[in-house]
Amino acid sequence: MDLVWPATAWALWAATLVAAFKVSSRDDSVEAVEAPAPVVEHLRGLRAQDVFHTALFELGAHEWVRIEGDRVTPAPPQPDPLLPYERWVLERVTARIADASSAPMIALMPDGADLEREFVPLVRECAIDLGLARRRWPTMIVPVLLACALVVPWYITVSWAGVSWPGMIATMVSFVAGVGLLMGGRGFLLTSAGREVAAPGIAPANPQQEWIFTGSGWQGVEVEPAGSSAEGPSRWEVAGHVVKRWVEAESDSCHYYIALHDGSSEKATAFVVDQDLYEDVLPGDSVRLLVRPRSGTVVRLLAHDRHW
Numbered sequence: 001m002d003l004v005w006p007a008t009a010w011a012l013w014a015a016t017l018v019a020a021f022k023v024s025s026r027d028d029s030v031e032a033v034e035a036p037a038p039v040v041e042h043l044r045g046l047r048a049q050d051v052f053h054t055a056l057f058e059l060g061a062h063e064w065v066r067i068e069g070d071r072v073t074p075a076p077p078q079p080d081p082l083l084p085y086e087r088w089v090l091e092r093v094t095a096r097i098a099d100a101s102s103a104p105m106i107a108l109m110p111d112g113a114d115l116e117r118e119f120v121p122l123v124r125e126c127a128i129d130l131g132l133a134r135r136r137w138p139t140m141i142v143p144v145l146l147a148c149a150l151v152v153p154w155y156i157t158v159s160w161a162g163v164s165w166p167g168m169i170a171t172m173v174s175f176v177a178g179v180g181l182l183m184g185g186r187g188f189l190l191t192s193a194g195r196e197v198a199a200p201g202i203a204p205a206n207p208q209q210e211w212i213f214t215g216s217g218w219q220g221v222e223v224e225p226a227g228s229s230a231e232g233p234s235r236w237e238v239a240g241h242v243v244k245r246w247v248e249a250e251s252d253s254c255h256y257y258i259a260l261h262d263g264s265s266e267k268a269t270a271f272v273v274d275q276d277l278y279e280d281v282l283p284g285d286s287v288r289l290l291v292r293p294r295s296g297t298v299v300r301l302l303a304h305d306r307h308w
Contacts (some may be wrong), residue, residue: 090166226296
């Protein structure tokens with residue numbers, strides 16, 4: 001069999017895939033709506049733990065729970081209806097507190113796998129209901145058909161090449177592409193309104209909604225800046241637990257900070273970080289940083305041990 005047949009089969013499958021994705025990417029204009037903070041954070045790509053934390057504070061704002069410092073206390077049921085993801089958070093928090101009067105917030109965070117498997121889909125469904133996102137495929141028929149269609153170019157290639165490197169490459173490509181299409185499910189795309197809501201920008205931090213970590217021994221009170229005017233090395237390494245994060249927003253920019261605690265001092269130390277590092281670490285994570293001691297600016301993340 002001539003090489004032209006396998007090449008033609010793969011080209012036709014690729015063209016079909018591109019056409020399907022192009023058609024599915026068409027977006028109907030929808031006016032932006034006011035979305036709950038957890039939905040906005042998810043659309044902006046923040047980690048599931050961040051979104052859960054925000055949802056928990058939203059429950060606190062509506063008096064479904066009481067939050068004082070880093071402790072959460074159950075509250076009597078309220079008449080206001082809950083969104084599905086809010087109900088999920090409340091049920092998990094209530095179950096973990098059980099018969100105790102209160103519990104530290106770090107003890108209430110579900111496992112990452114549970115958040116991704118159960119909580120995040122509920123947040124996405126809320127985004128879809130608000131018109132901020134949509135499914136790429138109305139049903140699973142299209143991705144299943146695209147995956148099944150891979151059999152044609154794979155069979156033609158293997159029949160031509162046999163057990164050789166072109167046949168092995170065709171097998172690997174078919175397997176990876178097929179699994180990718182099926183694992184991607186119906187897809188999740190932002191609408192024009194969703195992209196508007198998810199545009200970069202963070203509101204000034206609410207001091208009543210700060211996520212703090214006291215597992216390192218820090219009492220959750222004092223934080224001192226890291227900058228120093230003393231002579232010394234231009235860079236040095238620091239290590240500790242991230243116990244707090246916050247953002248200071250100005251008219252045209254945002255400044256991102258994290259506070260580290262070494263496990264023994266009374267005070268935590270604040271460092272200036274970039275947005276990527278701010279979004280990557282969470283309170284409770286153990287990190288080792290390369291910093292500029294004069295300005296307290298983090299130059300590089302050297303090690304990162306995730307708590308969550």
